[in-house]
Amino acid sequence: MKTPMKHFTGLLLVASLVLSQAGLAQNRLAEKLPIDPHVKIGKLSNGLTYYIRKNIKPEKKVELRLIVNAGSILEDDDQQGLAHFTEHMAFNGSKNFQKNDIVSFLQSIGVEFGADLNAYTGFNETVYILPIPTEKKENVEKAFQILEDWASTVAFDGAEIDKERGVVLEEERLGKGAEDRMFRVTYPKMFEGSLYANRLPIGKAEVIKSFKADVIKRFYADWYRPNLMAVAVVGDMDPAEAERLVKKHFEKLKNPAKEKPRTLADVPARKASEGLVVTDKEATNHVIEIYYAYKKAKEETTLGDYREYLVRRLFTSMLSQRMQELTQKANPPFVFGASSISSWARGFEAYSSFAYISKGGPEPAVQALVQENERARKFGFTPAELDRTKKMLMKSIERAYNERDKTESANLVNEYVQHFLEQEPMPGIENEFNYYKEFLEGITLAEVNQYTAKTIPPVTDNKLVILTGPDKADFKLPSNEELLTMTENAAKADIKPYEEKAIASSLIEKAPVAGKIVSEKSSSNAKDNKSKENNALGITELTLSNGVKVILKPTDFKNDQVVMVASRFGGQYLADPKDRFSAEFASTIVSQMGAGQFSPVDMRKVLAGKNATVTPRIGAISESVSGQCSATDLESMLQLTYLYFTQPREDGELFNSFVTKQQALYQNMASDPQFTFQDSLFKIMYKDHVWAPKLPKPENFAKIDQQKALQFYKERFGNANGFTFVIVGKFDLNTIKPLLATYLGSLPSSAKTSTFKDVGLRPVKGPLKKEVRKGSEPKSFIRLVWNGETTYSDADQFKLQALVELLNIKLIETLREELSGMYGGGMSGSLGKYPYGNYTITASLPCGPENVDKLIAATLAEIDKVKTNGPQEADLNKVKETWKQQYLVNIKDNAFWARQLLQSVEMGSDPAGILAYEKKVDALTLKDLKDTANKYLDTKNYVQVVLNPENN
Incomplete structure (x- = not known):
């Protein structure tokens, strides 16, 4: 038996050990998060940051990014929309590339405009995306020259600016409609008192239409500077060569003598609660949104921060699963609902909830959102929920870890973009896998529930409650005040803890009798x-x-x-x-x-x-x-x-x-005008067939x-x-x-064979021209359709696809770049073998009502050129090179092989053709495409359906 003194000494030793371990744990959590050891981060003397990583998935390809820490939030009042316009102008001429030469060169080496080659502008950043094949050193060198020109010598030629106005206005037009009109009412309320409230990246049409060249040049000179830029190089190329090219092309860039300070826009805390009901006659769904106050986001710099990130992931995953369960009721309160912590404003975040309202109206949806948040806030989650979610998260990180040497460069480079712009941690997958193993299991239910209680705001906190949708006679809408009251009353219900239902532990209790x-x-x-x-x-x-x-x-x-x-x-x-x-x-x-x-x-x-x-x-x-x-x-x-x-x-x-x-x-x-248009198109094309x-x-x-x-x-x-x-x-x-x-061998089977039925469904043929009128915005949509019966062959299908790709190149050049008549659009087409041999080719062209006739005429003219003269060899080579580059990636993709092998069975074709693809591409001739165009594109026999606004 221990003496009291010995017992006391033992307690002291235990306590000392516990405190020592706690101290070690605290020291561990205070450690700084490391940087992924596989990436080299450097900074040039002018302040430009660069990220370089060798990665061989996909082979012989490198992902380049020019990252500019500047977006619409930095625009002056007379520049609204010009951060985005600058991005457009980067593709329209620079010191070393005239007009459309950048796009033409990149297409010639297999980089597809819009799909591979792209860029985007946000509130705080502009990012240029450039994937480059690395087989030829001179192409990589030229790609870095393009990045340099984007960063420093965009031409801003007056004539090109005027042409691009139409393209940007067409992009703005694409966004017009009920959702946009309601958003422009609600969005300023969401960011009231902040510069974000009036700096949407698309900008203002009146600015885009009338700005002078010196205004956009001012934006470019102020913000496109090396100390606000980063270059990322991730892919199958030598890191030393990548670093040499970065230094060669970017070390010489200079910052302006007088720099405008790069600050983050503030988002003030909401001072009061407010309800806001916004309707539009063209709206399609009623949506409820609840936004609580914005708060400064905590920087994640230590292992302790990473552990808290895991707690947040557990919390959001479990709450999301509960919201999904609510949609499974016979009369669900909403079609879809969710709560999250997020923001469009850099450095700030807010707790918010939203739901697509079901047939019961706004009140059940509001009650379900609020009460599910309150249930989690008051009672937390259950041990079973936490256990399941830990398993799900662990499985997710295990898969990422297992694929660490097979991860695509495009996925890796996105991490570096976010690290530069948002200082998002990037410790690397090996470290993250170890953190999951080290921390996840030790996260207790009590601390998750404590985190939940402090993260979900009480419904009494200041908030903005928004209800948007159509104003229908059979759907009672609350007033602004009633909406707010409805939200606050929802939390007064008698809310019970979540009840966990027992389920079986395995999918199949007893394996079926195997076949052979x-x-x-x-x-x-x-x-x-x-x-x-x-x-x-x-x-x-x-x-x-x-x-x-x-x-x-x-x-x-x-x-x-x-x-x-x-x-x-x-x-x-x-x-x-x-x-x-x-x-x-x-x-x-x-x-x-x-x-x-x-x-x-x-x-x-x-x-x-x-x-x-x-x-x-x-x-x-x-x-x-x-x-x-x-x-x-x-x-x-x-x-x-x-x-x-x-x-x-x-x-x-x-x-x-x-x-x-x-x-x-x-x-x-x-x-919705687009819904009405598509519905009308089906009726026109197929009449009343059952x-x-x-x-x-x-x-x-x-x-x-x-x-x-x-x-x-x-x-x-x-x-x-x-x-x-x-x-x-x-x-x-x-x-x-x-x-x-x-x-599979035990699946039920009989000798009865299964085949399809030809029900006689055939689309109408042209010539046929119809107009559909719907919508209040000045938006039109053109659909041209060529169709008919034909004998299917793999060879003809291949040629038709090549023809469509080539025509898309010509439509971009003509309809977008020359005529400034559209932002996006193009052609698609294919042959079908079942239930009967057929072909369908479609041109889809969104535009303004004033440009409908012009774009139709231009499209038919491009088709006639190919039919009469054949395509230009340079354009066919662009298609060939693009297809070859895509094939090099696809041939090492599991999903591609699965689709192709199954298709060979369905179509009765030779699967060996998968390996002969490049030979088929090389064998394509100008005559093949000319003959194909003449066979399938009869410009006197097509169906034309045009959507125009009601009051055009």
């Missing part, structure tokens, strides 16, 4: 041509005892990814036309109700700590399945597949929830019969015979085969 693999074709077991082809493609083909076929391609493209796709012919057209909507939404409804014994919410819970998803779909002429998973969760993905085939779940409450939410979402959609494409409308959802939808789904997925599955990614063939036999 009855045949296998691969290089290892045969010498025929098929197996030789499979060897070249790296694929193995299995046939299972139930008629299911599986194509397997193990890859090392990613370390922790498996992609699955599957399909067979069948589809909605097999249903009785009177049950059209039940058939059309059958797979969506099953996804909403779940599979096995699990609702979607329960499915997420049982899969906590795993990464596996599966989605069944029923299209017009086929049914399909798509899925993805981590390498370690392959069995879970196959189990989900088995459940969706064999045990679609029936749940009347979730069915009613789906119908209610969809009706609420689409009940006012006809007010299977004509239709946009979602509330009355359509009322026609869905739950039992008929479920029965149709079971008919389509109840017999798996004829399905082909393609699985690509990180897996072992010997390991996956027994899983396939168990979960």
Whole structure:
């Protein structure tokens, strides 16, 4: 027995040890966050910062960024919109590149304008995005010259400025409409008392139309200076060479003698609560938003800050999951709702909530948002919620860590952009993985709940409550004062703690009786041509005892990814036309109700700590399945597949929830001019055919019969015979085969084969011209459609796609750069083989009403040039180079291989063509495209539909 003194001494030793460990922990948390050791950060003598990192995913490509710490918030009153206009002018001439030479050169080396080559302007920054192939050293050198010119010698030629006014005004026009009109009322209230309230990046039309060249040059001279810039170089090039090029091109840049101070705009705290109801006759949805006071965001510099970031992630994830559960009720309070901590204002953040209101009106939505926040604030979360969310976060970081040597350069470079602009921590994935392992498990429920209580503001705090949407006779809107009172009264309800429902711990309690693999074709077991082809493609083909076929391609493209796709012919057209909507939404409804014994919410819970998803779909002429998973969760993905085939779940409450939410979402959609235009286009193109494409409308959802939808789904997925599955990614063939036999080989099957039905649906042919009038804004939209029947071939499909890409280059040059008639738009087209051989080519051109005739004439003129003279060789070479560059990336992408292999089965084409792609590209000729244009683009036989405003 211990003496009292010894016992006391022991307590002192324990206490001393505890205090010592606490001290160590505190010292550890006070440590500064490191910088990712894989990136080199430097600063030139003029203050320009640079980030350089070697990364070989994708190979032979480098991501370049010019990051300017200046945006619309720095504009003078006479410059509103000119930060964004400056970004546009960077592509329209500089010291070393005349007019459109930058875009033309980049297209010639395979960089696609808009898709690869791009830029954006925000309140506080302008970022130029330039991905460059690295095979040719001279192209990389020229790319750095482009960055230098953007940073220092943009020309601002007067004639080019005048041409670009039209392009920027067209970009501004694209944003016009009900949402924009309401936003311009609510946004100044959100940032009342701050410069943010009147510095939207798009600016003011009156400034854009009339500013003098010296005004934009003043902005450029003030803010495009090296000590406000960074250059990021991430990709497959030598870091020493990258640093040499940065120094060569940017060391010589000078800062202005008298620098304007670069300060952050303040956002004052809200002084009182306010309700604001804003309506618009063209609005489509009622939306509720609650904004609490902005506060200065805490800088994250230490390990303790990172640990608190993990606490925040746990809190936001758990609250988000609760909000999602509310949408599963038969009469959900909102279609979608969320709460978060965020901001558009650098250095500030605010707690806010929003919801798309359901059919019940604003009060149930407000009550649900407020009360769910209050529930979390008062009672916190449960141990089960915390445990699940920890598993989910840990799985997420594990996947990122596993892919650390296969992460794309574009993802890495974005971290460096944010580090420069926002001082966002970037300790590197190895360090972050270790922090998760070190801190996550030790975060207690008590501290998460304490964080929640202090983070969610009481509803009595100063706030701005906004309700936007249409003003409809059948929808009672509150006044501003009533909206505010409604919000504050919502917290007075008797709010109970969250109740956790027990669920099963595994997807399938007992594995099904496995089928057999009855045949296998691969290089290892045969010498025929098929197996030789499979060897070249790296694929193995299995046939299972139930008629299911599986194509397997193990890859090392990613370390922790498996992609699955599957399909067979069948589809909605097999249903009785009177049950059209039940058939059309059958797979969506099953996804909403779940599979096995699990609702979607329960499915997420049982899969906590795993990464596996599966989605069944029923299209017009086929049914399909798509899925993805981590390498370690392959069995879970196959189990989900088995459940969706064999045990679609029936749940009347979730069915009613789906119908209610969809009706609420689409009940006012006809007010939107674009919706009306598309709906009219379908009616014009397909007349009154029973299977004509239709946009979602509330009355359509009322026609869905739950039992008929479920029965149709079971008919389509109840017999798996004829399905082909393609699985690509990180897996072992010997390991996956027994899983396939168990979960795919056991799928129900019969000798009955499945095929599609041709229901005679054919679009009208031209010549036909129609006009649709809708909307109050001066906005038009042109749709030109060429279509008809043809004999399908892979070769013709390839040529048609090349023709469309080439015409898009010409439309950008002519309609945008020369005529200043549009901001974005272009052509698309393809051949179809099923249910009949057909082609469709579409030109979609948004513009102003005054430019409709001009753009149509210009489009047809470009088509006629190709038909008469053939394309220019330089333009065809741009298409070829772009496709080759895209192929170099795609050929090492799991999803690309899965799509291509499945498509080869669907179309009956040779999968070896995947490997012959570059030869096909090289073989394209000017004559091919000229002949294709003459075959499919009859400019005397097309359908023209134009949307014009009502009062034009």
